[in-house]
Amino acid sequence: MARSENKESAGTTTRYVARIARNLRKQKGWSQEELGGRLGFTGSAVSAMETGSQPASDQMLEALERVLGEGSGIFEEAREFVRMDKYPAQFKDFAALEQRVVAIFIYETHLVNGLFQTEDYAHALINGGFPPPSEERVQGLVDARMARQGLFSRQPTALIELILDESALLRQIGSTSIMRKQLxxxxxxARLRNVTVQVLPLNAGSRGECAGARGSITLIETPDDDRFVYLEPQDESLLIKEAAKVRTYAQRYARIRAQALSPAESVALIEGLAGEDR
Structure with a gap:
Protein backbone atom coordinates (compact mmCIF):
# COMPACT_ATOMS: atom_id res chain seq x y z
CA MET A 1 0.00 0.00 0.00
CA ALA A 2 2.77 2.43 0.93
CA ARG A 3 4.50 1.91 -2.40
CA SER A 4 1.23 2.36 -4.29
CA GLU A 5 0.61 5.63 -2.46
CA ASN A 6 4.16 6.80 -3.22
CA LYS A 7 3.72 5.99 -6.89
CA GLU A 8 0.52 8.01 -7.09
CA SER A 9 2.18 11.04 -5.46
CA ALA A 10 5.46 10.86 -7.39
CA GLY A 11 6.43 14.24 -8.85
CA THR A 12 6.91 15.03 -12.52
CA THR A 13 10.71 14.97 -12.36
CA THR A 14 10.73 11.67 -10.47
CA ARG A 15 8.53 10.07 -13.14
CA TYR A 16 10.60 11.57 -15.96
CA VAL A 17 13.90 10.33 -14.53
CA ALA A 18 12.36 6.90 -13.99
CA ARG A 19 11.26 6.71 -17.61
CA ILE A 20 14.66 7.79 -18.94
CA ALA A 21 16.47 5.28 -16.72
CA ARG A 22 14.12 2.47 -17.75
CA ASN A 23 14.47 3.25 -21.47
CA LEU A 24 18.27 3.46 -21.29
CA ARG A 25 18.42 0.21 -19.33
CA LYS A 26 16.30 -1.58 -21.91
CA GLN A 27 18.42 -0.19 -24.75
CA LYS A 28 21.41 -1.89 -23.16
CA GLY A 29 19.46 -5.12 -22.71
CA TRP A 30 19.95 -5.19 -18.93
CA SER A 31 17.52 -6.52 -16.37
CA GLN A 32 16.76 -4.49 -13.24
CA GLU A 33 19.02 -6.85 -11.29
CA GLU A 34 21.87 -6.33 -13.78
CA LEU A 35 21.56 -2.56 -13.62
CA GLY A 36 21.36 -2.72 -9.85
CA GLY A 37 24.59 -4.68 -9.71
CA ARG A 38 26.38 -2.08 -11.83
CA LEU A 39 24.97 0.75 -9.72
CA GLY A 40 25.68 -0.85 -6.35
CA PHE A 41 21.97 -1.18 -5.55
CA THR A 42 19.55 -4.09 -5.43
CA GLY A 43 17.25 -4.96 -8.30
CA SER A 44 14.28 -4.12 -6.07
CA ALA A 45 15.71 -0.64 -5.50
CA VAL A 46 15.94 -0.16 -9.27
CA SER A 47 12.36 -1.39 -9.61
CA ALA A 48 11.16 1.06 -6.94
CA MET A 49 12.92 3.89 -8.77
CA GLU A 50 11.51 2.93 -12.17
CA THR A 51 7.93 2.64 -10.90
CA GLY A 52 8.17 5.95 -9.03
CA SER A 53 7.40 4.36 -5.66
CA GLN A 54 10.77 5.53 -4.33
CA PRO A 55 12.49 8.59 -5.90
CA ALA A 56 16.14 8.05 -6.70
CA SER A 57 18.51 9.13 -3.95
CA ASP A 58 21.44 11.44 -4.67
CA GLN A 59 23.70 8.39 -4.51
CA MET A 60 21.60 6.49 -7.04
CA LEU A 61 21.48 9.48 -9.39
CA GLU A 62 25.27 9.75 -9.22
CA ALA A 63 25.55 6.06 -10.10
CA LEU A 64 22.96 6.37 -12.89
CA GLU A 65 24.96 9.24 -14.38
CA ARG A 66 28.09 7.10 -14.35
CA VAL A 67 26.50 3.91 -15.70
CA LEU A 68 23.68 5.12 -17.98
CA GLY A 69 24.28 8.84 -18.43
CA GLU A 70 27.83 8.31 -19.68
CA GLY A 71 28.79 11.90 -18.99
CA SER A 72 25.72 13.50 -20.58
CA GLY A 73 24.81 15.19 -17.29
CA ILE A 74 21.15 14.21 -17.55
CA PHE A 75 20.95 12.50 -14.15
CA GLU A 76 23.28 14.97 -12.49
CA GLU A 77 21.11 17.90 -13.59
CA ALA A 78 18.02 16.11 -12.28
CA ARG A 79 19.30 15.83 -8.70
CA GLU A 80 18.00 19.17 -7.45
CA PHE A 81 14.57 18.65 -9.01
CA VAL A 82 14.16 15.07 -7.81
CA ARG A 83 15.07 16.29 -4.34
CA MET A 84 12.27 18.86 -4.57
CA ASP A 85 9.82 16.07 -5.43
CA LYS A 86 10.54 14.46 -2.06
CA TYR A 87 9.26 17.41 -0.05
CA PRO A 88 5.66 17.46 1.20
CA ALA A 89 3.40 19.29 -1.24
CA GLN A 90 2.79 22.18 1.16
CA PHE A 91 6.53 22.75 1.58
CA LYS A 92 7.72 22.74 -2.03
CA ASP A 93 7.13 26.42 -2.83
CA PHE A 94 8.99 27.51 0.27
CA ALA A 95 11.81 24.99 -0.27
CA ALA A 96 12.54 26.52 -3.66
CA LEU A 97 12.67 30.01 -2.11
CA GLU A 98 14.80 28.83 0.81
CA GLN A 99 17.65 27.80 -1.46
CA ARG A 100 17.79 31.31 -2.94
CA VAL A 101 17.62 33.40 0.22
CA VAL A 102 20.17 36.00 1.16
CA ALA A 103 18.83 36.00 4.72
CA ILE A 104 16.52 33.76 6.74
CA PHE A 105 15.21 34.47 10.24
CA ILE A 106 13.53 31.61 12.10
CA TYR A 107 11.67 31.43 15.38
CA GLU A 108 10.75 27.88 16.38
CA THR A 109 8.60 26.95 19.34
CA HIS A 110 8.39 23.20 19.96
CA LEU A 111 11.15 21.45 18.00
CA VAL A 112 14.58 22.08 16.55
CA ASN A 113 14.01 23.62 13.12
CA GLY A 114 14.46 21.21 10.20
CA LEU A 115 17.31 23.23 8.72
CA PHE A 116 19.34 22.58 11.90
CA GLN A 117 18.39 18.96 12.56
CA THR A 118 20.80 16.04 12.64
CA GLU A 119 19.91 13.05 10.49
CA ASP A 120 19.09 10.90 13.53
CA TYR A 121 16.88 13.58 15.11
CA ALA A 122 15.05 14.11 11.81
CA HIS A 123 14.53 10.36 11.37
CA ALA A 124 13.16 9.93 14.89
CA LEU A 125 10.87 12.93 14.48
CA ILE A 126 9.49 12.00 11.05
CA ASN A 127 9.21 8.30 11.91
CA GLY A 128 7.09 9.21 14.94
CA GLY A 129 4.58 11.17 12.89
CA PHE A 130 0.91 10.36 12.44
CA PRO A 131 -0.42 8.84 10.30
CA PRO A 132 2.63 6.55 10.46
CA PRO A 133 4.71 6.97 7.28
CA SER A 134 6.38 4.08 5.46
CA GLU A 135 10.11 3.63 6.05
CA GLU A 136 10.73 4.56 2.42
CA ARG A 137 8.82 7.80 2.89
CA VAL A 138 10.67 8.54 6.12
CA GLN A 139 14.05 8.08 4.48
CA GLY A 140 13.07 10.18 1.48
CA LEU A 141 11.99 13.05 3.73
CA VAL A 142 15.13 12.74 5.85
CA ASP A 143 17.35 12.82 2.76
CA ALA A 144 15.55 15.90 1.44
CA ARG A 145 15.84 17.62 4.82
CA MET A 146 19.57 16.93 5.04
CA ALA A 147 20.09 18.28 1.53
CA ARG A 148 18.67 21.65 2.62
CA GLN A 149 21.66 22.13 4.88
CA GLY A 150 23.83 23.03 1.93
CA LEU A 151 22.50 26.53 2.66
CA PHE A 152 25.00 26.81 5.53
CA SER A 153 27.99 26.68 3.19
CA ARG A 154 26.42 27.96 -0.02
CA GLN A 155 28.05 30.73 -2.00
CA PRO A 156 27.09 33.51 -2.01
CA THR A 157 26.78 33.27 1.76
CA ALA A 158 23.33 33.42 3.32
CA LEU A 159 22.69 35.05 6.69
CA ILE A 160 20.94 32.47 8.90
CA GLU A 161 19.38 33.27 12.26
CA LEU A 162 17.52 30.87 14.54
CA ILE A 163 15.70 31.64 17.78
CA LEU A 164 14.57 28.51 19.62
CA ASP A 165 12.10 28.43 22.45
CA GLU A 166 13.86 26.77 25.37
CA SER A 167 11.17 24.08 25.45
CA ALA A 168 12.48 22.77 22.11
CA LEU A 169 15.81 22.07 23.78
CA LEU A 170 14.17 20.22 26.66
CA ARG A 171 11.80 18.09 24.56
CA GLN A 172 13.59 14.82 23.88
CA ILE A 173 13.15 13.42 20.38
CA GLY A 174 14.53 9.90 20.05
CA SER A 175 17.12 8.55 22.46
CA THR A 176 19.23 10.47 24.93
CA SER A 177 22.21 10.05 22.60
CA ILE A 178 20.28 11.44 19.63
CA MET A 179 19.20 14.47 21.63
CA ARG A 180 22.69 15.12 22.97
CA LYS A 181 24.16 15.00 19.46
CA GLN A 182 21.43 17.35 18.26
CA LEU A 183 22.27 19.89 20.94
CA ALA A 190 26.08 28.59 16.03
CA ARG A 191 29.83 29.12 15.62
CA LEU A 192 29.62 29.59 11.86
CA ARG A 193 30.22 33.20 10.90
CA ASN A 194 26.96 33.47 8.98
CA VAL A 195 24.83 31.78 11.66
CA THR A 196 23.32 33.10 14.89
CA VAL A 197 21.48 30.87 17.37
CA GLN A 198 19.57 32.31 20.32
CA VAL A 199 17.25 30.81 22.93
CA LEU A 200 14.00 32.35 24.13
CA PRO A 201 14.01 31.33 27.81
CA LEU A 202 11.06 29.73 29.55
CA ASN A 203 10.71 32.77 31.79
CA ALA A 204 10.43 35.19 28.85
CA GLY A 205 6.86 35.99 29.88
CA SER A 206 7.63 36.67 33.53
CA ARG A 207 7.17 40.40 33.02
CA GLY A 208 3.78 39.98 31.41
CA GLU A 209 4.84 39.79 27.77
CA CYS A 210 6.01 36.83 25.69
CA ALA A 211 6.45 37.96 22.10
CA GLY A 212 6.74 34.36 20.89
CA ALA A 213 3.41 33.19 22.27
CA ARG A 214 1.68 33.12 18.87
CA GLY A 215 3.89 30.40 17.39
CA SER A 216 6.69 29.82 14.93
CA ILE A 217 7.70 32.32 12.26
CA THR A 218 10.10 32.19 9.33
CA LEU A 219 11.06 35.37 7.47
CA ILE A 220 13.17 35.34 4.31
CA GLU A 221 14.81 37.89 2.04
CA THR A 222 15.61 37.01 -1.59
CA PRO A 223 18.27 38.39 -3.95
CA ASP A 224 15.48 40.42 -5.59
CA ASP A 225 14.84 42.21 -2.26
CA ASP A 226 11.52 40.41 -1.86
CA ARG A 227 10.48 39.60 1.71
CA PHE A 228 8.21 36.75 2.67
CA VAL A 229 6.81 35.17 5.82
CA TYR A 230 6.32 31.41 5.96
CA LEU A 231 4.01 29.73 8.47
CA GLU A 232 3.35 26.00 8.75
CA PRO A 233 0.57 25.10 11.20
CA GLN A 234 -0.49 21.44 11.37
CA ASP A 235 1.06 20.36 8.04
CA GLU A 236 -0.53 23.27 6.19
CA SER A 237 1.51 26.13 4.79
CA LEU A 238 1.07 29.82 4.29
CA LEU A 239 3.47 31.99 2.30
CA ILE A 240 2.77 35.66 2.96
CA LYS A 241 4.14 38.44 0.76
CA GLU A 242 1.76 41.32 1.49
CA ALA A 243 4.09 44.11 2.68
CA ALA A 244 1.99 45.26 5.64
CA LYS A 245 1.64 41.73 7.01
CA VAL A 246 5.32 40.96 6.48
CA ARG A 247 6.20 44.14 8.36
CA THR A 248 4.01 43.11 11.31
CA TYR A 249 5.63 39.69 11.52
CA ALA A 250 9.09 41.24 11.21
CA GLN A 251 8.33 43.57 14.11
CA ARG A 252 7.04 40.64 16.17
CA TYR A 253 10.21 38.71 15.38
CA ALA A 254 12.29 41.70 16.50
CA ARG A 255 10.48 41.62 19.86
CA ILE A 256 11.19 37.88 20.19
CA ARG A 257 14.86 38.51 19.48
CA ALA A 258 14.93 41.28 22.10
CA GLN A 259 13.55 38.88 24.74
CA ALA A 260 15.94 36.05 23.83
CA LEU A 261 19.24 35.29 25.51
CA SER A 262 22.33 36.68 23.82
CA PRO A 263 24.11 34.39 21.32
CA ALA A 264 26.89 33.65 23.83
CA GLU A 265 24.42 32.93 26.64
CA SER A 266 22.37 30.75 24.31
CA VAL A 267 25.32 28.62 23.22
CA ALA A 268 26.38 28.21 26.85
CA LEU A 269 22.87 27.00 27.73
CA ILE A 270 22.79 24.56 24.80
CA GLU A 271 26.22 23.17 25.64
CA GLY A 272 25.21 22.82 29.30
CA LEU A 273 22.15 20.80 28.32
CA ALA A 274 24.21 18.66 25.94
CA GLY A 275 26.60 17.84 28.75
CA GLU A 276 23.92 16.76 31.18
CA ASP A 277 23.10 13.08 31.74
CA ARG A 278 19.56 13.46 30.42
Whole structure:
Protein backbone atom coordinates (compact mmCIF):
# COMPACT_ATOMS: atom_id res chain seq x y z
CA MET A 1 0.00 0.00 0.00
CA ALA A 2 2.77 2.43 0.93
CA ARG A 3 4.50 1.91 -2.40
CA SER A 4 1.23 2.36 -4.29
CA GLU A 5 0.61 5.63 -2.46
CA ASN A 6 4.16 6.80 -3.22
CA LYS A 7 3.72 5.99 -6.89
CA GLU A 8 0.52 8.01 -7.09
CA SER A 9 2.18 11.04 -5.46
CA ALA A 10 5.46 10.86 -7.39
CA GLY A 11 6.43 14.24 -8.85
CA THR A 12 6.91 15.03 -12.52
CA THR A 13 10.71 14.97 -12.36
CA THR A 14 10.73 11.67 -10.47
CA ARG A 15 8.53 10.07 -13.14
CA TYR A 16 10.60 11.57 -15.96
CA VAL A 17 13.90 10.33 -14.53
CA ALA A 18 12.36 6.90 -13.99
CA ARG A 19 11.26 6.71 -17.61
CA ILE A 20 14.66 7.79 -18.94
CA ALA A 21 16.47 5.28 -16.72
CA ARG A 22 14.12 2.47 -17.75
CA ASN A 23 14.47 3.25 -21.47
CA LEU A 24 18.27 3.46 -21.29
CA ARG A 25 18.42 0.21 -19.33
CA LYS A 26 16.30 -1.58 -21.91
CA GLN A 27 18.42 -0.19 -24.75
CA LYS A 28 21.41 -1.89 -23.16
CA GLY A 29 19.46 -5.12 -22.71
CA TRP A 30 19.95 -5.19 -18.93
CA SER A 31 17.52 -6.52 -16.37
CA GLN A 32 16.76 -4.49 -13.24
CA GLU A 33 19.02 -6.85 -11.29
CA GLU A 34 21.87 -6.33 -13.78
CA LEU A 35 21.56 -2.56 -13.62
CA GLY A 36 21.36 -2.72 -9.85
CA GLY A 37 24.59 -4.68 -9.71
CA ARG A 38 26.38 -2.08 -11.83
CA LEU A 39 24.97 0.75 -9.72
CA GLY A 40 25.68 -0.85 -6.35
CA PHE A 41 21.97 -1.18 -5.55
CA THR A 42 19.55 -4.09 -5.43
CA GLY A 43 17.25 -4.96 -8.30
CA SER A 44 14.28 -4.12 -6.07
CA ALA A 45 15.71 -0.64 -5.50
CA VAL A 46 15.94 -0.16 -9.27
CA SER A 47 12.36 -1.39 -9.61
CA ALA A 48 11.16 1.06 -6.94
CA MET A 49 12.92 3.89 -8.77
CA GLU A 50 11.51 2.93 -12.17
CA THR A 51 7.93 2.64 -10.90
CA GLY A 52 8.17 5.95 -9.03
CA SER A 53 7.40 4.36 -5.66
CA GLN A 54 10.77 5.53 -4.33
CA PRO A 55 12.49 8.59 -5.90
CA ALA A 56 16.14 8.05 -6.70
CA SER A 57 18.51 9.13 -3.95
CA ASP A 58 21.44 11.44 -4.67
CA GLN A 59 23.70 8.39 -4.51
CA MET A 60 21.60 6.49 -7.04
CA LEU A 61 21.48 9.48 -9.39
CA GLU A 62 25.27 9.75 -9.22
CA ALA A 63 25.55 6.06 -10.10
CA LEU A 64 22.96 6.37 -12.89
CA GLU A 65 24.96 9.24 -14.38
CA ARG A 66 28.09 7.10 -14.35
CA VAL A 67 26.50 3.91 -15.70
CA LEU A 68 23.68 5.12 -17.98
CA GLY A 69 24.28 8.84 -18.43
CA GLU A 70 27.83 8.31 -19.68
CA GLY A 71 28.79 11.90 -18.99
CA SER A 72 25.72 13.50 -20.58
CA GLY A 73 24.81 15.19 -17.29
CA ILE A 74 21.15 14.21 -17.55
CA PHE A 75 20.95 12.50 -14.15
CA GLU A 76 23.28 14.97 -12.49
CA GLU A 77 21.11 17.90 -13.59
CA ALA A 78 18.02 16.11 -12.28
CA ARG A 79 19.30 15.83 -8.70
CA GLU A 80 18.00 19.17 -7.45
CA PHE A 81 14.57 18.65 -9.01
CA VAL A 82 14.16 15.07 -7.81
CA ARG A 83 15.07 16.29 -4.34
CA MET A 84 12.27 18.86 -4.57
CA ASP A 85 9.82 16.07 -5.43
CA LYS A 86 10.54 14.46 -2.06
CA TYR A 87 9.26 17.41 -0.05
CA PRO A 88 5.66 17.46 1.20
CA ALA A 89 3.40 19.29 -1.24
CA GLN A 90 2.79 22.18 1.16
CA PHE A 91 6.53 22.75 1.58
CA LYS A 92 7.72 22.74 -2.03
CA ASP A 93 7.13 26.42 -2.83
CA PHE A 94 8.99 27.51 0.27
CA ALA A 95 11.81 24.99 -0.27
CA ALA A 96 12.54 26.52 -3.66
CA LEU A 97 12.67 30.01 -2.11
CA GLU A 98 14.80 28.83 0.81
CA GLN A 99 17.65 27.80 -1.46
CA ARG A 100 17.79 31.31 -2.94
CA VAL A 101 17.62 33.40 0.22
CA VAL A 102 20.17 36.00 1.16
CA ALA A 103 18.83 36.00 4.72
CA ILE A 104 16.52 33.76 6.74
CA PHE A 105 15.21 34.47 10.24
CA ILE A 106 13.53 31.61 12.10
CA TYR A 107 11.67 31.43 15.38
CA GLU A 108 10.75 27.88 16.38
CA THR A 109 8.60 26.95 19.34
CA HIS A 110 8.39 23.20 19.96
CA LEU A 111 11.15 21.45 18.00
CA VAL A 112 14.58 22.08 16.55
CA ASN A 113 14.01 23.62 13.12
CA GLY A 114 14.46 21.21 10.20
CA LEU A 115 17.31 23.23 8.72
CA PHE A 116 19.34 22.58 11.90
CA GLN A 117 18.39 18.96 12.56
CA THR A 118 20.80 16.04 12.64
CA GLU A 119 19.91 13.05 10.49
CA ASP A 120 19.09 10.90 13.53
CA TYR A 121 16.88 13.58 15.11
CA ALA A 122 15.05 14.11 11.81
CA HIS A 123 14.53 10.36 11.37
CA ALA A 124 13.16 9.93 14.89
CA LEU A 125 10.87 12.93 14.48
CA ILE A 126 9.49 12.00 11.05
CA ASN A 127 9.21 8.30 11.91
CA GLY A 128 7.09 9.21 14.94
CA GLY A 129 4.58 11.17 12.89
CA PHE A 130 0.91 10.36 12.44
CA PRO A 131 -0.42 8.84 10.30
CA PRO A 132 2.63 6.55 10.46
CA PRO A 133 4.71 6.97 7.28
CA SER A 134 6.38 4.08 5.46
CA GLU A 135 10.11 3.63 6.05
CA GLU A 136 10.73 4.56 2.42
CA ARG A 137 8.82 7.80 2.89
CA VAL A 138 10.67 8.54 6.12
CA GLN A 139 14.05 8.08 4.48
CA GLY A 140 13.07 10.18 1.48
CA LEU A 141 11.99 13.05 3.73
CA VAL A 142 15.13 12.74 5.85
CA ASP A 143 17.35 12.82 2.76
CA ALA A 144 15.55 15.90 1.44
CA ARG A 145 15.84 17.62 4.82
CA MET A 146 19.57 16.93 5.04
CA ALA A 147 20.09 18.28 1.53
CA ARG A 148 18.67 21.65 2.62
CA GLN A 149 21.66 22.13 4.88
CA GLY A 150 23.83 23.03 1.93
CA LEU A 151 22.50 26.53 2.66
CA PHE A 152 25.00 26.81 5.53
CA SER A 153 27.99 26.68 3.19
CA ARG A 154 26.42 27.96 -0.02
CA GLN A 155 28.05 30.73 -2.00
CA PRO A 156 27.09 33.51 -2.01
CA THR A 157 26.78 33.27 1.76
CA ALA A 158 23.33 33.42 3.32
CA LEU A 159 22.69 35.05 6.69
CA ILE A 160 20.94 32.47 8.90
CA GLU A 161 19.38 33.27 12.26
CA LEU A 162 17.52 30.87 14.54
CA ILE A 163 15.70 31.64 17.78
CA LEU A 164 14.57 28.51 19.62
CA ASP A 165 12.10 28.43 22.45
CA GLU A 166 13.86 26.77 25.37
CA SER A 167 11.17 24.08 25.45
CA ALA A 168 12.48 22.77 22.11
CA LEU A 169 15.81 22.07 23.78
CA LEU A 170 14.17 20.22 26.66
CA ARG A 171 11.80 18.09 24.56
CA GLN A 172 13.59 14.82 23.88
CA ILE A 173 13.15 13.42 20.38
CA GLY A 174 14.53 9.90 20.05
CA SER A 175 17.12 8.55 22.46
CA THR A 176 19.23 10.47 24.93
CA SER A 177 22.21 10.05 22.60
CA ILE A 178 20.28 11.44 19.63
CA MET A 179 19.20 14.47 21.63
CA ARG A 180 22.69 15.12 22.97
CA LYS A 181 24.16 15.00 19.46
CA GLN A 182 21.43 17.35 18.26
CA LEU A 183 22.27 19.89 20.94
CA UNK A 184 25.96 19.67 20.10
CA UNK A 185 25.15 20.16 16.44
CA UNK A 186 23.24 23.33 17.31
CA UNK A 187 26.23 24.67 19.22
CA UNK A 188 28.52 23.76 16.32
CA UNK A 189 26.37 25.56 13.75
CA ALA A 190 26.08 28.59 16.03
CA ARG A 191 29.83 29.12 15.62
CA LEU A 192 29.62 29.59 11.86
CA ARG A 193 30.22 33.20 10.90
CA ASN A 194 26.96 33.47 8.98
CA VAL A 195 24.83 31.78 11.66
CA THR A 196 23.32 33.10 14.89
CA VAL A 197 21.48 30.87 17.37
CA GLN A 198 19.57 32.31 20.32
CA VAL A 199 17.25 30.81 22.93
CA LEU A 200 14.00 32.35 24.13
CA PRO A 201 14.01 31.33 27.81
CA LEU A 202 11.06 29.73 29.55
CA ASN A 203 10.71 32.77 31.79
CA ALA A 204 10.43 35.19 28.85
CA GLY A 205 6.86 35.99 29.88
CA SER A 206 7.63 36.67 33.53
CA ARG A 207 7.17 40.40 33.02
CA GLY A 208 3.78 39.98 31.41
CA GLU A 209 4.84 39.79 27.77
CA CYS A 210 6.01 36.83 25.69
CA ALA A 211 6.45 37.96 22.10
CA GLY A 212 6.74 34.36 20.89
CA ALA A 213 3.41 33.19 22.27
CA ARG A 214 1.68 33.12 18.87
CA GLY A 215 3.89 30.40 17.39
CA SER A 216 6.69 29.82 14.93
CA ILE A 217 7.70 32.32 12.26
CA THR A 218 10.10 32.19 9.33
CA LEU A 219 11.06 35.37 7.47
CA ILE A 220 13.17 35.34 4.31
CA GLU A 221 14.81 37.89 2.04
CA THR A 222 15.61 37.01 -1.59
CA PRO A 223 18.27 38.39 -3.95
CA ASP A 224 15.48 40.42 -5.59
CA ASP A 225 14.84 42.21 -2.26
CA ASP A 226 11.52 40.41 -1.86
CA ARG A 227 10.48 39.60 1.71
CA PHE A 228 8.21 36.75 2.67
CA VAL A 229 6.81 35.17 5.82
CA TYR A 230 6.32 31.41 5.96
CA LEU A 231 4.01 29.73 8.47
CA GLU A 232 3.35 26.00 8.75
CA PRO A 233 0.57 25.10 11.20
CA GLN A 234 -0.49 21.44 11.37
CA ASP A 235 1.06 20.36 8.04
CA GLU A 236 -0.53 23.27 6.19
CA SER A 237 1.51 26.13 4.79
CA LEU A 238 1.07 29.82 4.29
CA LEU A 239 3.47 31.99 2.30
CA ILE A 240 2.77 35.66 2.96
CA LYS A 241 4.14 38.44 0.76
CA GLU A 242 1.76 41.32 1.49
CA ALA A 243 4.09 44.11 2.68
CA ALA A 244 1.99 45.26 5.64
CA LYS A 245 1.64 41.73 7.01
CA VAL A 246 5.32 40.96 6.48
CA ARG A 247 6.20 44.14 8.36
CA THR A 248 4.01 43.11 11.31
CA TYR A 249 5.63 39.69 11.52
CA ALA A 250 9.09 41.24 11.21
CA GLN A 251 8.33 43.57 14.11
CA ARG A 252 7.04 40.64 16.17
CA TYR A 253 10.21 38.71 15.38
CA ALA A 254 12.29 41.70 16.50
CA ARG A 255 10.48 41.62 19.86
CA ILE A 256 11.19 37.88 20.19
CA ARG A 257 14.86 38.51 19.48
CA ALA A 258 14.93 41.28 22.10
CA GLN A 259 13.55 38.88 24.74
CA ALA A 260 15.94 36.05 23.83
CA LEU A 261 19.24 35.29 25.51
CA SER A 262 22.33 36.68 23.82
CA PRO A 263 24.11 34.39 21.32
CA ALA A 264 26.89 33.65 23.83
CA GLU A 265 24.42 32.93 26.64
CA SER A 266 22.37 30.75 24.31
CA VAL A 267 25.32 28.62 23.22
CA ALA A 268 26.38 28.21 26.85
CA LEU A 269 22.87 27.00 27.73
CA ILE A 270 22.79 24.56 24.80
CA GLU A 271 26.22 23.17 25.64
CA GLY A 272 25.21 22.82 29.30
CA LEU A 273 22.15 20.80 28.32
CA ALA A 274 24.21 18.66 25.94
CA GLY A 275 26.60 17.84 28.75
CA GLU A 276 23.92 16.76 31.18
CA ASP A 277 23.10 13.08 31.74
CA ARG A 278 19.56 13.46 30.42
Missing amino acids: RRLAEL
